[in-house]
Amino acid sequence: MFSRFVRRLLRGQTLKEWLIEFLRFCTVGLGAYIVDVGLFNLLAYHWSIDLPFDQSMTAKTISVSISIVVAWVGNRLWTFRTQEQSSRGREFAMFVLVNIGGMAVALACLAVSRFVLGFDSQFADNIAANVVGLVLGTAFRYVLYRYVVFAPIPLSASSSRPH
Incomplete structure (x- = not known):
């Protein structure tokens, strides 16, 4: 297993x-x-x-907004450069949506810290959003980049594309 x-x-x-x-x-x-x-x-x-x-x-x-574009270009041209996509526009749109999801993860961590646990200091906010939220959001983004945004085209779809 x-x-x-x-x-x-x-x-x-x-x-x-x-x-x-x-x-x-x-x-x-x-x-x-x-x-x-x-x-x-x-x-x-x-x-x-x-x-x-x-x-x-x-x-x-x-x-x-600019950092999202920088991340997409870097990931497209370097990290996932060998993964073909049928539509760069669709890929970029998915990338932006995934980044909004990553931001939501960080905001959720901050909300739990502030409103559930009652921690409201600057230090607690930074730990919640910029440490815990960053780690969880990064894991979220990586998994979705790898398996959704920059996923390889299935063989049946790539063979039907004109070359």
């Missing part, structure tokens, strides 16, 4: 190939995280431009 699970997890890859893929995923994610945090801080606190609505909320919306 365990070996069947491992075979399914590896999806035809060796353990080494899977580990390389996973490390690439983590590297791309770190790059996107740096873009997100760096751009957010530049827009919200260091550039003297007035953003519409709330400065921080608008800055965060912009930084997350």
